[in-house]
Amino acid sequence: xxxxxxxxxxxxxxxxxxxxxxxxxxxxxxxxxxxxxxxxxxxxxxxxxxxxxxxxxxxxxxxxxxxxxxxxxxxxxxxxxxxxxxxxxxxxxxxxxxxxxxxxxxxxxxxxxxxxxxxxxxxxxxxxxxxxxxxxxxxxxxxxxxxxxxxxxxxxxxxxxxxxxxxxxxxxxxxxxxxxxxxxxxxxxxxxxxxxxxxxxxxxxxxxxxxxxxxxxxxxxxxxxxxxxxxxxxxxxxxxxxxxxxxxxxxxxxxxxxxxxxxxxxxxxxxxxxxxxxxxxxxxxxxxxxxxxxxxxxxxxxxxxxxxxxxxxxxxxxxxxxxxxxxxxxxxxxxxxxxxxxxxxxxxxxxxxxxxxxxxxxxxxxxxxxxxxxxxxxxxxxxxxxxxxxxxxxxxxxxxxxxxxxxxxxxxxxxxxxxxxxxxxxxxxxxxxxxxxxxxxxxxxxxxxxxxxxxxxxxxxxxxxxxxxxxxxxxxxxxxxxxxxxxxxxxxxxxxxxxxxxxxxxxxxxxxxxxxxxxxxxxxxxxxxxxxxxxxxxxxxxxxxxxxx
Ligand code: NAD
Numbered sequence: 355x356x357x358x359x360x361x362x363x364x365x366x367x368x369x370x371x372x373x374x375x376x377x378x379x380x381x382x383x384x385x386x387x388x389x390x391x392x393x394x395x396x397x398x399x400x401x402x403x404x405x406x407x408x409x410x411x412x413x414x415x416x417x418x419x420x421x422x423x424x425x426x427x428x429x430x431x432x433x434x435x436x437x438x439x440x441x442x443x444x445x446x447x448x449x450x451x452x453x454x455x456x457x458x459x460x461x462x463x464x465x466x467x468x469x470x471x472x473x474x475x476x477x478x479x480x481x482x483x484x485x486x487x488x489x490x491x492x493x494x495x496x497x498x499x500x501x502x503x504x505x506x507x508x509x510x511x512x513x514x515x516x517x518x519x520x521x522x523x524x525x526x527x528x529x530x531x532x533x534x535x536x537x538x539x540x541x542x543x544x545x546x547x548x549x550x551x552x553x554x555x556x557x558x559x560x561x562x563x564x565x566x567x568x569x570x571x572x573x574x575x576x577x578x579x580x581x582x583x584x585x586x587x588x589x590x591x592x593x594x595x596x597x598x599x600x601x602x603x604x605x606x607x608x609x610x611x612x613x614x615x616x617x618x619x620x621x622x623x624x625x626x627x628x629x630x631x632x633x634x635x636x637x638x639x640x641x642x643x644x645x646x647x648x649x650x651x652x653x654x655x656x657x658x659x660x661x662x663x664x665x666x667x668x669x670x671x672x673x674x675x676x677x678x679x680x681x682x683x684x685x686x687x688x689x690x691x692x693x694x695x696x697x698x699x700x701x702x703x704x705x706x707x708x709x710x711x712x713x714x715x716x717x718x719x720x721x722x723x724x725x726x727x728x729x730x731x732x733x734x735x736x737x738x739x740x741x742x743x744x745x746x747x748x749x750x751x752x753x754x755x756x757x758x759x760x761x762x763x764x765x766x767x768x769x770x771x772x773x774x775x776x777x778x779x780x781x782x783x784x785x786x787x788x789x790x791x792x793x794x795x796x797x798x799x800x801x802x803x804x805x806x807x808x809x810x811x812x813x814x815x816x817x818x819x820x821x822x823x824x825x826x827x828x829x830x831x832x833x834x835x836x837x838x839x840x841x842x843x844x845x846x847x848x849x850x851x852x853x854x855x856x857x858x859x860x861x862x863x864x865x866x867x868x869x870x871x872x873x874x875x876x877x878x879x880x881x882x883x884x885x886x887x888x889x890x891x892x893x894x895x896x897x898x899x900x901x902x903x
Contacts, residue, residue: 364388371432372535378403378434400895403431404438411438411446417454422465424449428524429468432534437894439528444852447525447803453758455521456506462514463556470520471539473513476565479573486580494585495536495814498522499577501544503564503596507730507757512546513559518594522616522806530807530858531891532814542577544570574603578611587817587876589810591616597652601699612813614821618656620806623826624848625657625726625753626664628780628800630834631847632724632751635778641665643678643751646722648713648763649729650683653755655699657726663823664830676702680720684729686711687719717742724751727763728782731756735764740772748776755782755800766797770845780847795845804848805829808858812865815890816875824872825865832864833857855891863887 367373367387375383377398384390398406407427414420424446428435439446448454458465478485502515519539526532544565551557565573581588590613592603600615607613614620633640645661647654658679665675681688681703688700689707696704710716717725717739725743727735735754743750750773754763766785769777775790780800788795809829813821836857837849849857863884869875870883880886 365392368392371429371435374431375433376403376431400434400437403434404441407434407438408442417449418457418461418465420449421454421458422467425467433894433896436524436527436534439524440855440894443528443854447528447851450524450528451521451803452506455517456508458521459505459511459514459517460508462511462517463551463554463558466556466558471516471541473516473541473543473559474573474577475560476542476544476569476573477560479569479576482573482576483580483583486577486584489538489584491535491538493536494538494581494588496523496526496532496589496591496810497538497540497581498526498591498593499540499542500593501542501595501599502546502559503594503599505594507761510546510548510564512548512551512557513541513543514551514557515594516541522591522593525803526807526810527892528807529803529854530811530862531855531893532807532811533892536814540577542573544573570599571602571606578607582611587612587814589613589813589818589821591806591810593617600652608822609820612818612821614809614825615656616802616806618652619660619821619823619826620802620809621653621755622656622660623805623809623830624800624802624833625755625780626660626827626830627804627833628753628847629661629664629724629751630830631837631842632749632778634834634837635842635847636749639668641668641670641675641678643723644720645679645724645726645751646716646720647679647681648725648727648731648734649756650681650688650697650700650703651728652699653728654681654726655703657728658703660823660826660830664827667827677705679703680705680707680716680722682713682716687716714738714742717746721746723747724753727754727756729756729763730761731763732761733764735769737768737772740764740769740777744773744776749778750776752777753780753800755780757782759783759785766795769797770795778847779845796841798841798846798848798850800848801851804833804851804854804857805861807854808861809865811858811862811887811891812869815862815877815887816866816869817877818869818874819876820874822872822874825868828864828868829861832861836860859884859888859891862891 378400411420411423414423498519500515500518502512503510505511505515523537523539527534543559545560545562547564592615604615662675666672687710688704690704691709752769756762762783767788769779770788770790779797784799785797870879
């Protein structure tokens, strides 16, 4: 049985976004499908349809209206929507994902128009399997699931967080060719502690406080069992869970099912990419670096662990690798001498340093080769901090990763200016090129979108049994290898995002290769892996799409 009703005819075709091609249906198709008279006489090409929608989107006054218009295109004709997005990925990515998706989630109840994805409520315990049975997709390769508690930096948005799994899955398709009919966004609606939402008559979720006791984990257990029963190879990506749950869920599930957490592991992969690129510039080993993080939350500890893994891969012992990484949180340097109780995820990095509450002093004390900002505290990489880094290092690594731009630890301009043009800089938010003393620097964003779609594609392609940290290192290496010498010369540690589709082919193949080498793949290895992965990537023009295969 196909994903869509193959024999659908007439208006049913036009109302089905998986089948509808609107004015692009040819004369013959209109006859065969019983569409005569239901469409105006003109036949448009796909390119003309794209142009029509592009003009419509351009006319919208705000990013949110552009988001809504793009989503409307998707409700009408999914293949056209993806053609639009793929041909304009740099322009539309900030609309379908961050930053616009944040506003869309905040207003999700007010802009809600039509169903998409699956909502599983705390009240559904005991019946989750019946709810999963209602999903119309016969095949699901990937689920992005959130409980809406920590949506971007916006906090608890309850069921309105659904905009995130929807947007993220659109990127899996647009960037790495995951078939959109085989994707499923899921929201676990366990309530919300957002008082404003609880009072809002247009709020779309369960109107009670969050369920946060043992039944929360029981619901997730039931959800995972139900989706794996229906789609045994499904890859599950946990998204925007509050820190404690995020780490705990990963611990519970990482060895049991194919799953990962992009906030923790995808971020780590893209940041390690930045380090690998920086090593190409500095011609040094990662295990020679001494890295100080500003921030010790999920992003920081996820990145720190993957850096340690990368150092171990270079031959360093884990103990030594951990000793080269230090964290600084809101209370100061994370040390074993601190009297407050440190969260579990910080303990491996709590070394025997003196207590220190000024970041500049920590830099003075530790003399790191790299500082990584994941604190969401703007301007904390001050002139003093950056010039100290330049004093201790010929080419200091300075990654200001906090989002949005207003929260960045420093701007690109500050990093280059205060380091006298020596910084190897990457950011979490986009920055324009910077002119400094006659040289143009092109800073690029360590955007997770470089890696998570291709990691997903590589795991889906191989039917990976699990997704260990090595997968994220494989992805990071592949991406770093694709940064051109010319880009490195301009200070760019990442390739242009406009090349994402090609980059993704190589990354997905590298991930697949890792899965074959480590006994995680459940298919036979093709002779030409890269060609096979490319072939498996869905295209909007794929005739199988309309046929629902
Ligand atoms: P989090 O809330 O888990 O962690 C924030 C950390 O910052 C905590 O450890 C906190 O103690 C620390 N902190 C707060 N105030 C501080 C201060 N004044 N001085 C030092 N430390 C302080 O958040 P997170 O999920 O780890 O994300 C942190 C930031 O990283 C966010 O801005 C997020 O947008 C950004 N991020 C960027 C990327 C990317 O660029 N690819 C990916 C993920 C997260």
